[in-house]
Amino acid sequence: MTETQPSREDAVAALAEVGIRASQVRQADSQLCWMLAALLAADLGVAVLLSLSPHRGSTFAGVGVLAMLVAAVAFAVIVGIRIRGYSRLGIRLYFGTLIAFNLCNALVTSLSIGSRFWAQGQPTYHFGITEAVGMVPLVVGIWLLSRRRD
Amino acid sequence: MSHPRHELDDLLGHPVRFSVVALLAAAEHADFGFVRDNVEVTDSVLSKQMSALEQAGYVKVKKGFVGKRPRTWLSLTKEGRRRFARHMNALQEIAAGNNLPVAS
Numbered sequence: 211m212t213e214t215q216p217s218r219e220d221a222v223a224a225l226a227e228v229g230i231r232a233s234q235v236r237q238a239d240s241q242l243c244w245m246l247a248a249l250l251a252a253d254l255g256v257a258v259l260l261s262l263s264p265h266r267g268s269t270f271a272g273v274g275v276l277a278m279l280v281a282a283v284a285f286a287v288i289v290g291i292r293i294r295g296y297s298r299l300g301i302r303l304y305f306g307t308l309i310a311f312n313l314c315n316a317l318v319t320s321l322s323i324g325s326r327f328w329a330q331g332q333p334t335y336h337f338g339i340t341e342a343v344g345m346v347p348l349v350v351g352i353w354l355l356s357r358r359r360d
Numbered sequence: 361m362s363h364p365r366h367e368l369d370d371l372l373g374h375p376v377r378f379s380v381v382a383l384l385a386a387a388e389h390a391d392f393g394f395v396r397d398n399v400e401v402t403d404s405v406l407s408k409q410m411s412a413l414e415q416a417g418y419v420k421v422k423k424g425f426v427g428k429r430p431r432t433w434l435s436l437t438k439e440g441r442r443r444f445a446r447h448m449n450a451l452q453e454i455a456a457g458n459n460l461p462v463a464s
Contacts, residue, residue, distance in 0.1 A: 215363075215365040215368075215454070216365075216368075216451070216454060218454060218455055218457060221451040221452075221454040221455035222455045224378065224451050225448070225451055225452065225455055227378070227379065227382055228382045228385070228386075228448065231379065231382040231383040231385070231386055231398070232382075232385075232386035234383065234386075234398045235383065235386040235387045235390070236386075238387075238390075238394065291426050291427070293391075294390065294391035294393060294394035295387050295389065295390035295391055295394040295395075296387065296388055296389065296390075297386055297387055297388060298387075298388040300388075301388055
């Protein structure tokens with residue numbers, strides 16, 4: 211309890227500052243967005259590479275997939291180490307997106323294999339389509355996180 | 361109905377402490393350096409104010425390492441959030457001009 215009272219202007223200024231501080235934290239959430247973007251880029255890269263590769267595979271595709279996954283993990287780790295602050299909603303969106311992506315990816319892949327949409331004898335781009343559908347939660351998560359920035 | 365100033369928190373009347381708590385209120389966790397840079401204070405000023413807030417039970421300080429680098433993570437306690445919310449309500453009332461009428 212205090213005996214001194216801030217003026218109306220002081221109170222308005224203090225309330226405005228709270229908005230600015232919240233905006234600074236939302237901007238810090240963009241690091242989480244970049245980590246998801248790295249995962250999306252790697253997934254997209256693998257999908258494109260394997261869609262263009264022959265059925266029996268190739269050394270180029272194998273090395274390419276490995277390189278993209280390693281690069282994405284390295285990038286995500288570097289960004290993760292640099293995280294200095296995050297909001298409750300931001301971190302929930304981040305982990306929610308990861309969980310939704312894994313579940314969706316597993317479901318779509320299972321359906322694709324089960325229905326023989328992605329199978330031996332089918333065009334290789336069917337793998338790319340399967341992956342593209344599986345990564346929808348990632349795109350939605352990145353969009354939700356990025357639109358929180360002011 | 362009491363005057364809204366009675367709901368104001370003395371500890372949050374200090375400008376740096378108010379800025380720190382306002383930042384932490386929006387964050388789940390924040391690094392010491394992140395708070396220092398955004399509130400635009402020196403390490404020593406922030407340390408001093410953090411000690412006051414920690415002693416009052418408003419802020420939780422967690423020290424750790426990322427690789428070999430020491431990291432200090434700050435977060436508001438439940439009590440800190442409750443006090444800040446009450447302080448904010450009082451500020452909103454003052455800003456809205458909902459003060460008690462002057463006795464005639």
